Amino acid sequence: MATTTAYSLCRMFILVTLLLSCVLRQSQANFTFSLNGQNLNVHVDGIQVIAHSPGTPFLFVGSGVSSYKGHLGNFVIKDYVEERIALKNFTVIDDAEVMMRVQFHRDGFMKTTVTFTKENSSLGDVITFEDLPGDVNHIWVRLLADEKEHVYGAGEQFSYFDLRGHNFPLWIQEQGVGRNKSTEVTFEADRRDGGGGDYHTTYWAEPTFTSSRKYCCHFDTTSYSELDFRYPEFHEVQIWSNKPGKIFFGASETFTGLVGKLTAFLGRQPALPEWTYDGAILGVQGGTAAMLDYLKYAQGNSTYVTGLWIQDWVGRIKTSFGSRLFWNWEWDKKQYPDLDIEIVRLKKEGVRVFAYINPNLNREGGLFKEADKKDLLVKNSTGDTYVVDYGEFFCGIVDLTNPTAVEWYKGVITRNMIDLGFGGWMADFGEYLPTDAVFYGGQAGEALHNEWPVLWAKLNREVVEEVGMVGDILIWMRAGFSGSQKHTIVTWAGDQFVDFSLADGLASVIPAALSLGMTGFGLTHFDVGGFTSLFGIGRTEELLLRYAEFAAFTPVMRTHEGNRPAENWQFYSSSETSVKFARQSKIFNMLKDYTISVVQENTDYGIPAQRPLFMHYANDERSFSIKYEYLYGRDLLVAPVYDKGVDTWWVYLPPDNWVFLWDGKEYSGGDVQVSAPVGQIPVFYRKGSPWTQVFQEIAKIKDFASSSSRALSFKVVALISVVFVGGWVTFRRP
């Protein structure tokens, strides 16, 4: 093995003789280096990831002036790049057993030391940036790309699964309404409050990706960054920080092995409570009596119900836009009399009740006052409590960097939610953190913004762990970032628009689940029916039922009435709908054992419940481009119908022996068209699956007949909705 001195001499020699010398070296780590004159190539387990030459530099450093303007979770981020300097030259300055240190520079200036080292990380080798010049606050790193390479991950991506050809700004924010600048919904939403979003806007963005070249790459920065996959010969990653953190690499011969390594490193999710799979969680509101009425109605139509989710357990306030939840996380005994008793009673019947919370506190509530008095809230730059306008009501933000605040908030959750007997809750928000806030921990808002949902997830997870109820309490979050993998229990896909659009409709939750899976998070679900109604567009029965049939083949089946319940078709809008919904809840229930096994693979090996086709069919090139289908576990292929008004559907089947779930017909791969009326989602199982009998039983279920003796009439329910929820129009979350 060559020594550092030898390298330096060698490099000097090369500079003179120009490319006449070539040195190859294998470090103890899985990095491999190859030096050739002014070129430096780096491989990870044989996969080349860096191809530095003066013409194609690995590293650029520079500076920029950036600004972040946030409004209701939507951000306008600007950057003026003052300098960007290609570090074309390098010198090897250290060459030890477990690391290699290389100083990149430009003709002797802008020297930056990069260390390639074997860390004690379960993922693999690591690149560290040292001694960046003081005025540098931007770096750009280029990794070698192959023209045919596919890239996945970057958090939860709703518009693209294969990220190649696009640039992904990584900043936690609202995912937007419409998310496609050429649609009217997006245009109207942008005009309304700048909330239209774009292809890349998401609650969970993350600088982690997985390549079809069977390596993965994770940047541990929390600063604003971008993953740019637009170029044929390289991927470019930019980070806006003088401390850009580390780059972790992992590689494996299989994709299951690769996500296994990635999740071993980032963290895996525990198994969900078994009762999760018993039936649907119904999102209902309006008080104790209404809640029980909805339950009776659903059960009367033979719906399998495992829970009732009452987000308005805290009561409501009035604004000029209608009623909003009172963000003061205490049981509203007036609206929910005897809730404590009913929770206990319902649990005995196998029905859990679920709550809602977020990290903000309404200024008018007792919790705000208590937290403010105890100095537990985020500050503004003048040292006062940072009060944010959420639309005619004003909130403080619990300072999650303050251990005392975290302990206090855990106490609030324990006393007010767990002790009351809730089976879990939606842990909402985490995306809105303003960058100009001042924190107990002293962090800059720019660096803390992305980390915020991780702290929020951590708090929720710890409170459950501390009461010993992991696997017993179900918490769902939407916001996330690197680190959420080990804290978050399950995500939901946020606020889809109640339509069939690709960018923000039913279709979008499929790439969202798949990309999160390739980012190391394997348990996702969504609002059955979608969430956002605006501009006179409401949810149709067809959309509700397409969502329901899809949810049956995911780990959690939960409905949401949406932001404007009265404008949306609900499971209770007609007895016909209710009966059709009930059938899907039955299918979900029948899949229980299969789903448990699928989820267990995620818990044990990090293999996501919903998997891209290529994960098990890596030799099939077409499988790398399928974004609207997924493998549910090893044996089911699911192709949700995401267009309206259709009753057939084209499905791509990777090469294998597939059986169409509903008629038993066999296929051996390729593009096939199948019958797909509403209620019959295109699903195939692998021939010879040990679960064949379960699947065959599901095929036998026909529509239930309505057996309810007292159906809730649509009119009555709509009235309830209007009274309690109507007019709740300005914000996408309560």
Next chain:
Amino acid sequence: MATTTAYSLCRMFILVTLLLSCVLRQSQANFTFSLNGQNLNVHVDGIQVIAHSPGTPFLFVGSGVSSYKGHLGNFVIKDYVEERIALKNFTVIDDAEVMMRVQFHRDGFMKTTVTFTKENSSLGDVITFEDLPGDVNHIWVRLLADEKEHVYGAGEQFSYFDLRGHNFPLWIQEQGVGRNKSTEVTFEADRRDGGGGDYHTTYWAEPTFTSSRKYCCHFDTTSYSELDFRYPEFHEVQIWSNKPGKIFFGASETFTGLVGKLTAFLGRQPALPEWTYDGAILGVQGGTAAMLDYLKYAQGNSTYVTGLWIQDWVGRIKTSFGSRLFWNWEWDKKQYPDLDIEIVRLKKEGVRVFAYINPNLNREGGLFKEADKKDLLVKNSTGDTYVVDYGEFFCGIVDLTNPTAVEWYKGVITRNMIDLGFGGWMADFGEYLPTDAVFYGGQAGEALHNEWPVLWAKLNREVVEEVGMVGDILIWMRAGFSGSQKHTIVTWAGDQFVDFSLADGLASVIPAALSLGMTGFGLTHFDVGGFTSLFGIGRTEELLLRYAEFAAFTPVMRTHEGNRPAENWQFYSSSETSVKFARQSKIFNMLKDYTISVVQENTDYGIPAQRPLFMHYANDERSFSIKYEYLYGRDLLVAPVYDKGVDTWWVYLPPDNWVFLWDGKEYSGGDVQVSAPVGQIPVFYRKGSPWTQVFQEIAKIKDFASSSSRALSFKVVALISVVFVGGWVTFRRP
């Protein structure tokens, strides 16, 4: 005066003693230099324009990969900046009487020599960039800005007059439909064909600006560039070229002096033919009989008519979108029988006839075939004739870099248009030139694109000069760039949408005229009524008449039926409209002598006909921010009404004694509200003006009574329009 050696020694000394030494020097040129350690300050006639220090460098160099994607004159331009290096250091390398040479560099690398020199230019001193490193194709130059400074020019800017706070990409293109991303018209236009435009899209962009600090600055590059006025402390100009050209500076103690210097340098426009001011030029179509019918109708209602503009003199072709002009510039004798005779007869009556031409030739026409045979058309990269799809008809582009082609096209114009007796023509287009074309002159498309309209203007101007008819023939163009000042006779503002929007409606032509004036071009006009009807929006009578009353106070009054004549209100749409229009033509006619004097000031001194208020009221700070009013010559202040449904209007008057034209009431400045019913544009004259009597006569004109014995009924005309023009929907120009 110090010698070069003394400077070098001095600089070395300074580097050691750090800011202890200060040297001030006055060169023979109007540049003045001041050196202080690592700082270099440059003044132009006492106005500081450069403040270089290591922290605020004058010059950045680097490289980028840019792409230009054009479709129907709309361009998507992308740039990937690979490097941008601040040249923080400098060395004075030459210090002669008439110039100073400074080498800027970054720690000794990326050396670039900048020469500050007195050129034999009528504007003033010049900065030249020499020996840029070979791999540099982008430069960024920073000029010192004052926080309160205003900046004007950059060609014809429709959205902003004071350019401060915005960035202006300079690339000749369609101005767009809507031009404001938050309006529905823009959204629909973008969705239709990407043609919505933006605040900066314009037919005439130019790297020339004038500062309220009483200096002007001109970059003679034709490459893509940007003028970025967003920063409080500097203006930043970027140029995408390894040969970024020169920077010219001029200064004056007055704004009239400043535009005088600028136009003496860039060129001034000749006086227009005197008959221009006799009355309106009516844009009509449909053949000889129709043309004469329109004239009789207008004259029957006492309209002052100086010309008839028949754009369809070449006949029409059919496409699936309707009829389009046949781009083969020959008299269509079938549609226009006896046109030669009528032109002569009409001229005797004081009515000219006008034609239409552009630099493209329909593949189906004889002229294309002739030009193609003679090898006079632009080529594509494979060496074949570049044929462009203009919407189901295909055209070649006359190669304006080929002297033979230019001569040939001049011959076409002379024979087919001048010899036929036309009084002038619209010289349309000039914006669409594809960057991947191959030219006789060997230029790269990226550098030639912006220059193209200049070549087109030059050809038109030369043909008129060669037949000795300058001042006798009227040519109007919309596209322009640096150099158009000395070739173009008059511009029109292109294709306004037929509405009252700020960004693309009537209002937008005011800053367009003012900004062109501050770019050195002083004679502009517009389509009376606006041009573009789309999405079911047509021109109203009110809009037509607001345009007409405005046009009376400009040098040229010309109507256009618009792209969909049948959907637009026309001067002939009702006899009432016709009578009201006639009154405005009378006002225009009565202003003839005043207008001649106003235009003469432009010809003699480069003072634009339509002037910003600050040009004559430089001590009045408010005047620098007025973008929707103008001084028409020295004595009239015009404040066009650009909102619908109003009959009063707020006007800002700079400090002076003003008389309201319509009622003789006197004002001494400030914000005043005046009566402004349709037909009575808010106009003030300066008290004591030698033109007072003319203005007072105008105030006496009341509406004419209809005296026409045979009014054209709207229905008949609409029918003609549908037959000949209807369905002409896909392109904004014929």
